[in-house]
Amino acid sequence: MKFTGTESYVAAPDLSVAVNAAVTLERPLLVKGEPGTGKTELARQVAQALDLPLIEWHVKSTTRAQQGLYEYDAVSRLRDSQLGDERVADVSNYIRRGKLWEAFAAPSRCVLLIDEVDKADIEFPNDLLQELDRMEFHVYETGETVRARQRPVVIITSNNEKELPDAFLRRCFFHYIGFPDEDVLRRIVEVHFPGLKPALLTAALTRFYEIRETPGLKKKPSTSEVLDWLKLLLAEDLSAEDLKRDAANALPKLHGALLKNEQDVQLFERLAFLERGRAR
Incomplete structure (x- = not known):
């Protein structure tokens, strides 16, 4: 076999x-x-x-x-x-x-x-x-x-x-085992959360990969962490609109499931501060 x-x-x-x-x-x-x-x-x-x-x-x-x-x-x-x-x-x-x-x-x-x-x-x-x-x-x-x-x-x-x-x-x-690309990650998510709304999944994965690719990140979130994050998003009944990034707060919703140390949280807080400065 x-x-x-x-x-x-x-x-x-x-x-x-x-x-x-x-x-x-x-x-x-x-x-x-x-x-x-x-x-x-x-x-x-x-x-x-x-x-x-x-x-x-x-x-x-x-x-x-x-x-x-x-x-x-x-x-x-x-x-x-x-x-x-x-x-x-x-x-x-x-x-x-x-x-x-x-x-x-x-x-x-x-x-x-x-x-x-x-x-x-x-x-x-x-x-x-x-x-x-x-x-x-x-x-x-x-x-x-x-x-x-x-x-x-x-x-x-x-x-x-x-x-x-x-x-x-x-x-x-x-x-x-390299980190899965978006297509493979979608298949993994489908196994754990069948029937997830396409708009929410797209918004969540887009936000997730933005976080992983942020320069200076000490601990990149993994597959298990994105699954935990999606479980929380569903529990809180958040929508795709709720996940959009804004200048006021660069931290993702329920970021404790994705960011595992204070340095990475502070990194996103600094990014939010810089974005607010550019927006003025």
């Missing part, structure tokens, strides 16, 4: 090609793009489209690669030995499986999401090279080797906060 998107996820043709190429090559798909462009959601939709179970590993700044394989709880074993617990005779009772182990041991093929890999230490990707390449790892405490029953579809996301090692990149199929 080929991935072409789902009823609730509009995939651009180049993204569909990337997913299917990674599946064919049996390589991890490394997906980059600005926050809010649907990288994490892609894995969920691929799992849905291919009818595969999904295992999610959300990486944090403190996450270590070993946690994805397994963790040995030596403290609990020591405590149980002091209490005379019979479980201490079997060290496997103190091995906690990680997300990679879950994916390798799954009875059927699955989708494994490694989300925001760039949040962790720079050595994190390198520490997973062999496991992702050979689809196996060794458990030193028990002496067993865990091998994948079936190679999972691995999707790795990155917000591009730090450079990833070349050796890691070499093992991945790479795709950058």
Whole structure:
């Protein structure tokens, strides 16, 4: 089965090609793009489209690669030995499986999401090279080797906060999710808000792209933010006329859904001040 998107996820043709190429090559798909462009959601939709179970590993700044394989709880074993617990005779009772182990041991093929890999230490990707390449790892405490029953579809996301090692990149199929053009964004909006009045949609998207293209903007609003904004516009029953830009106030209606820091709010306030000065 080929991935072409789902009823609730509009995939651009180049993204569909990337997913299917990674599946064919049996390589991890490394997906980059600005926050809010649907990288994490892609894995969920691929799992849905291919009818595969999904295992999610959300990486944090403190996450270590070993946690994805397994963790040995030596403290609990020591405590149980002091209490005379019979479980201490079997060290496997103190091995906690990680997300990679879950994916390798799954009875059927699955989708494994490694989300925001760039949040962790720079050595994190390198520490997973062999496991992702050979689809196996060794458990030193028990002496067993865990091998994948079936190679999972691995999707790795990155917000591009730090450079990833070349050796890691070499093992991945790479795709950058660019911000959608207006036609694709209209299709995305139609999925979430079917039947939206054309005049309101045109006015909203025109205003939205004006905001994104404003020089000096620190944080450009993303796809998820425009969807939140449209939801608020509908909740407030605003019209296309309400969204027109005027010299008195350059800030868009309900701008808190689009502008996420005080510098960008101040930028639009300065632009409004300059426009009022020119209008006099």
